[in-house]
Amino acid sequence: MxxxxxxxxxxxxxxxxxxxxxxxxxxxxxxxxxxxxxxxxxxxxxxxxxxxxxxxxxxxxxxxxxxxxxxxxxxxxxxxxxxxxxxxxxxxxxxxxxxxxxxDRVGLILEIFGARAQSHEGKLQVELARLQYLSTRLVRRWSHLERQRGGVGHRGGPGERQIELDRRMIGERIKQLKARLDKVKRQRGTQRKSRERHGTFRISLVGYTNAGKSTLFNALVKARAYAADQLFATLDTTTRQLYLEDAQRSVSLSDTVGFIRDLPHTLVEAFEATLQEAADADLLLHVVDASSPVFDEQMAEVERVLGEIGAARIPQILVCNKSDLLEPTQLPRQRVDEIEREGGVRTPRVFVSALTGEGLPQLRRLLSQAALSQPSEPEAAADLRFDVEDNHADPQITVSPRTGTDDSQR
Structure with a gap:
């Protein structure tokens, strides 16, 4: 203690x-x-x-x-x-x-989400998760949501707009929120189909909260998305066009909500529309805080959630961020190398500092090669295989059909 x-x-x-x-x-x-x-x-x-x-x-x-x-x-x-x-x-x-x-931990995360959600969609998602959580806790204790204290420090939350707290009223509100989020999901589906028709290469940033995803997003696309050294600094998905000079084309880059241990299942369900951006991506940039003493556990948690949302088999680039905080002895001799993930999947790894810009040129080259290897037909799914044969040269990427087997052993 x-x-x-x-x-x-x-x-x-x-x-x-x-x-x-x-x-x-x-x-x-x-x-x-x-x-x-x-x-x-x-x-x-x-x-x-x-x-x-x-x-x-x-x-x-x-x-x-x-x-x-x-x-x-x-x-x-x-x-x-x-x-x-x-x-x-x-x-x-x-x-x-x-x-x-x-x-408890779940309630605290919901409090943070309630305070940080900015977009209409984000507020709907958080309110749904919060009502599902509160329905088992407040119904038996108080009679009106107007008496809801809103968590630690008596902060307010999205549920306070509801006056009555009986199960029927909460149930009706949950139905309304689910219907509205279904509409959002359909709209996102239409947008994704439009991008597919235009052959847009889709990249999503994923990772543990506070790994530096938003800072990296800003550094790559010169955007001004909110970034801070705190957990869940941003919740709402932001998508921008990223021009890759080596590929002579633009790709779609999305910054998604961060993951965390014991992420409430109600939040995973509520944020389905947002997390779908990651599930439908052609490539995931798995951002890791390389300076964290528990980065292995954080990586495993992200992989677990990716499996939950059906994104486990999407090709990845492991981006070890905050390399400026590492001792020289902790850095590899080359910023780009390759690791073997669970199941024998070979994945490129690049060490960067989104804050100082170190390693970003190498990351852009990896993204360019991935974009150039995109199949001509959007529906022809493919795995991107990164073959790092020479650390002094640019890593080469080949494309092979998605079969569920380990490409490295073929």
């Missing part, structure tokens, strides 16, 4: 529980702290516990709950945030026991 004593309001206690092998657990609680700070809160103490299974009533058990209560009183905290998902009963019991607001 560690503590600080900042002066800001919305002081929070962070709690993580190790439930043994198979359950995600961060002993440092650093990512949870970043999430809390991204939501505008100030973590003042951290506490971890170990249990074989969650306590049905208080998740951490009565003894540990008393320990958390002492921390709340000692630090004059206004809220407690758990790094795991809580059941409605556990959340309600903990709030009664601790005397302050209790939020």
């Amino acid at each position: 560690s503590a600080t004593t900042p002066s800001a309001e919305a002081r929070t206690i962070l709690v993580g529980v190790d439930l043994g092998p198979g359950s995600p657990f961060d002993p440092t609680l650093d990512e949870l702290a970043l999430l809390a700070e991204s939501a505008g809160d100030t973590p003042v103490a951290r506490l971890t516990a170990r249990r074989k299974a969650p306590d049905a009533a208080l998740f951490v058990g009565a003894g540990k709950a008393d320990e958390i209560k002492a921390l709340v009183e000692g630090h004059q905290a206004q809220a407690v945030i758990f790094d795991q998902a809580l059941s409605p009963a556990q959340q309600r019991n903990l709030e009664r026991h601790l005397g302050v607001e209790v939020l």
Whole structure:
């Protein structure tokens, strides 16, 4: 347990529980702290516990709950945030026991999404996910959404526009939101078909949140998309045309929402229309924070979500960003090389710094070769195989039919 004593309001206690092998657990609680700070809160103490299974009533058990209560009183905290998902009963019991607001990881991520969504579509998606989450928690506690406190620090959220909180009204609102999002999905489908008819090569940026996707997007297309050193700085998909001089053509580049461990399933469902941009891409730029000590776990989480949305087999370029933060001994001799991903898939890797521009020329050359190898017929799906034969020369790309087998072994 560690503590600080900042002066800001919305002081929070962070709690993580190790439930043994198979359950995600961060002993440092650093990512949870970043999430809390991204939501505008100030973590003042951290506490971890170990249990074989969650306590049905208080998740951490009565003894540990008393320990958390002492921390709340000692630090004059206004809220407690758990790094795991809580059941409605556990959340309600903990709030009664601790005397302050209790939020779990899912609820905290929803709070951040609610504050960051800017576009009409993004707000619809977040409201849908939030109502699905709140329907099991608020119905049994209060009678009106106007009394909804909006999470840590008493922030507001997209659900506050609803006055009544009974299940029927929430259910009707969810139906309305799903219908409107279906319309958005159809509109996006029409736009994608138009791009396919024109033979547009589609590239999507994907990666763990705060890996630097938006900064890289801005550096490549000279755009002004919002970018900040915080989790989920941007939620709304932005698409721009990127001109590749070596290929003498333009491609479509999309910046998508970042992924994170335990991304609420309701958000994956709600953001289906947005994530479809990645699922329909011809090439994915998987952006990784090369300076992160847990980049392997972050890569695995992104791959898991890509599998959920049907984008696991789309060719990738692994973009190791923030190389300017690495020690010289951590950098490879050449900025472009090749790694073997799960299943024996060979994938090019390029080290870049979106902030300083290092490595961007090499990345542009890779993109140009990928665009030049696009099949003449849009419906003729193909895998892009990157053969890096000479690190001193430009990597060569060949195209082979999509068969589901490992091209490297043919």
